[in-house]
Amino acid sequence: MIRGAFRSVLPFVVGIPLLAIAQAFVPQAYFLWIVTIGVNVVLAVSLNVVNGFTGQFSLGHAGFMAVGAYTAAKVSLAFAGVRIVGLPEVVSDQLAFAFALAGGMGAAALAGFLVGMPSLRLRGDYLAIVTLGFGEIIRSLIENTTVLGEALGLQGLPKRTNVVWIGVSALATIVMARRLAVSTQGRALFAIREDEIAAEAMGVDTTGYKVRAFTISAAYAGLAGGLVGHSIQMVTPAMFTFIRSIEVVVMVVLGGLGSVTGSILAAVVLGIAIEAFRNFQEYRMVVYALLLVVLMLLRPQGILGTRELWDLRFFRRVPRPRPLAATPGGASPTDVRDEP
């Protein structure tokens, strides 16, 4: 039991000290790079749970991010100057930040649940349109709400995001996705992606699972929102436009729908590209469009498809033995035919 509990937190036990060391050595000039890349990883991997694992096309990730960012910002502002009695200021501040992030995640998860419940009965393009609409509604709501600072947003947030927080969040997202992928619950999501009718017939509550995947994914988008707000010390509606959602979708598709390592790879590469070409920002959408067109022509399944990095032959030291094609008494592989 203790061993099990330890395995459950192992990635963090190893990760946090390493991140703390990185925190001490990373020059301030690269901080923004790390935030961009880390937040991209959180967003791409969490969106992959919906778009990749479950096969539902969501375009609302920026909306959930906004819900998380604004909730975390409000919590942080409410706690500003408050110090928990008996704790040193640093610890008290960090606790307040943890609380703010958790609040952001919770609010985003709730939003995901509320949006998911009615709309996940829709499929394909229809779901994409509903989630896109949700993202835009959230943004317009914020732009017209005084307590949320309207178009100017909320300023003067404490700067709390650091390398450790970014790293732990990315790690938490990856661990969530990987553990899900190898569990009964994750397989139920794959089943929905592969064949919804068959999944339902095999006892998978498809609507329930879609809503759960959507809720979890939204929670992590909210986490990403909280991290961004507390690194540049403000949140504005302009940070959470439809373009942001598209960016995340591009990462997921580029890396391969369903592949966690693919999403990480794409998030890191695109994150670096975004920071390196910040001076040519206006061309970003052109580049995304080109990237997608080239990808669809050359490799429609994404860089890794549904596989993970370690599934590639290059990484596999012991090749899996291929069983003989034909079995005695069975049909030969040439008999495989596509059913109408």
Added chain:
Amino acid sequence: MSAPNPLELERVTMRFGGLKALSAFSLVMRPRELVGLIGPNGAGKTTAFNAITGVYRPSEGDVRVAGERVNGRRPHEICARGVARTFQNIRLFKELTALDNVRIACHAQATSGFFDALFLTGRHRSEEARIVARAEGYLEVMGLADRRDEIAKGLPYGEQRRLEIARALATDPKVLCLDEPAAGMNAGEKTELMQLIRGIRDRFGLAILVIEHDMRLVMGVSERMLVLDHGVTIAEGAPEAIRKDPKVIEAYLGDAYLEEKHIEVPPA
């Protein structure tokens, strides 16, 4: 009173607009019974399956699983109550391995939830191990043990059909509905499959309902048969009686055949 029958249909009618795909279809499946459902193309066989498994909601009549009325229940709820099925046009989870296909069907008995999976609780890990063992068992029964890690769409056609049955068995059903399990197979494979179906019934103690086009084949295996034509049950009884039933012959071979052979069709 003895245990309720695993599946009962009482005057189930399916209407699609003006079309009556199934009219007043009644069927009682007793425990461990092997029933054949036959009929020409478009007779309503698959419609009957869809009404049983919750894909359609019957326009009229009742479907009862183990004595409980399940009209309007969703397919996964009906599956959880003990009715499993295969599909006429194979519907495997194509991109997943054979093992995963079967493991997904073990899902219904899983008690651990999302949070168990995320925090790797003890309950989650022991359950995963149990599911793997069960799934491997079903693959073994269907002679697919060595295909465990193969991607489903890469399997030979006959094995895909068998994998679908393994997957249906893994939901731990009381009634297994097989929709043309032998479609596309050659004569030898068909005979082998029918023996396998009998074996499954004996081993797991299930009631099995088989849809099949090939009359000779289904007669060899079923204890009782129903014949549908244009949504109407035209005959029911033991295979030998069905074989000689003029109405059945007419439905399959047309009245020209009857005239040629000088067989009289009694008025309905």
